[in-house]
Amino acid sequence: MKKLIDAPSEVLADALKGVAAAHPELAVDLAARVVARATPKPGKVALISGGGSGHEPLHSGFVGPGMLDAACAGEVFTSPTPDQMLAAAQTVSTGAGALFIVKNYTGDVLNFEMAAELADAEGIAVKTVLVADDVAVEDSTWTAGRRGVGTTVLVEKIAGAAAEEGADLDAVHAVATRVSENGRSMGVALTSATLPSVGKPSFDLPEDEIEMGVGIHGEPGRTRAPLASASEIAETLVSAILADHDFTGAPVIAMLSGLGGTPLIELYLMYGAVASLLEQRGITVARVLVGDYITSLDMAGCSLTLLRADDEMLRLWDAPVSTAALRWGV
Template sequence: MKKVINDPNHVVDEMITGLVTAYPNLLKRLPNTNVVVRTDAPAEGKVGIVSGGGSGHEPAHAGYVGKGMLDAAVVGEVFTSPTPDQVLEAIKAVDSGKGVLLVIKNYTGDVMNFEMAKEMAEMEGIQVDQVIVNDDVAVEDSTFTIGRRGIAGTVFVHKIAGALAENGASLEEVKSIAEKTIANVRSMGVALSACTVPAASKPSFTLAENEMEIGIGIHGEPGIERVPLKPADQITEILVNKILSDIDYERSEVAVMINGLGATPEMELHIVYRKLSELLGNKEIKIFQTWVGEYMTSLEMAGFSITLLKLDQELKNLLTGKVKTIAFHV
């Protein structure tokens, strides 16, 4: 195993220090925590938005902290949910009196710890609500979840809820738009190779040179099936057909995200997008806007996911609203 690290036990702390040092005009770290907040937190007159999860998915989630998206990201250890006390500190740091929305990916640890923090914050008189993102169409009731997993579609939830919050909407309105986004976003991924957690001495799973795993999770959770490696066009078609079978996208407009999992060249991601655009065009589904790159990774896993967000005019306006973060641009 080769990694550019020092002590495996300090990778998260050193990463956060490097992040806030690199972008001091955008981000700051709450003292004695793994919480990254906007430099102007709490941003007055708006609902605070908090998300987070285990490290190893960068740029998620701290890369989405900034004007027009998240107010705070709670950074757990690698592939490990952040603790309730850390989430509570994030809630308190971003509450300006209008309440706080928690955007939670559907993993058992995340849901449990964020909900505990919500209860603790409410005991201190802070108004808190939550949404749970479950955009992965691959499997139900996986290794780490009851129900579907939350993956790269979460980024669109951050953007749209963040834009409405920035416009001064109420907590109820911001939660409603987040739920609307969740109802219309679907994702699915594929892995060509595994990743290695820094503190481990071996990859988290094994794929032979001629194998790929369809529908894998961002922590390496099992997918639908392990099959012989196929050409890019065939892989894309498998993922797209599964997504399109889940909700009715007929004659709609969509936002597209082709998300690399950490070790997939942009060359390959654009080859995927080429086929995706053809498949959607054949079904009279219009692409409104596209993001191709790394948005929710899995350390150095090779592979990618596809996310489609079905749009109406309200979602389009919020998706393209002004944003200032490290990792998301319009």
């Protein structure tokens, strides 16, 4: 295993120290493993997410004005605990309630549910939006139902903008739910990720094969397929997503995210192939992100996320955001 790390057991703690050093605008609680805005905004609905680490910039890279108020970092590929989520809620809630943004993995769902009960007992009103957007498989290694992946980024941005401009908890929850319901994703792995604590690839992927529909923890996808061209892979991803939801007749937000080990030149190439297919099928892409947004450690590959947006979502998408990984308008 070749990684820029010290002790494998301390990767999360050490990475959070780096986040703290690089971002004085964030309050990094190294004990609770919560990354929060240094200055909570009074009267605003608090947006809180979190999950296993190893998917950076998700979620800590999306904390800041216009997006999340706090992110709870679990160990690599492991849900954070209810205590962390409660600590986050206590830190950033200012009386207007909190929205938990939860990716659909059994551990995350249970822990955020427990945290919501704990927060409620402390007088913090909590609503939850669940993201389950991965069209690859219906149930998976760590999920009942679909896995939650790239649409999470879009929920965090759009609901974050709504909260920032003063929408109340019901309204923020409503728009978050609308984004969650209208986003679909699918990914492909060219290589396995290697967990620091394990020291070898999580699964075996021969030099001439890829995993179509891989999960962000290396969960099996739809098929183990022969190595294919970018255009062929784009065709598979686009077809699977379009077969699952109607993206015609509405503005679409597209995100092509690297999985951590794939360079930007390949991601742009891949997006070119995706854009061409979408155009052929009459889909209007209104906004685009290409880069690393939801990753799986050092896995090579990418995921495609499409959101069937509407004018309100586009307006909130364009609203100012100032986080480590997404920044515009401020």
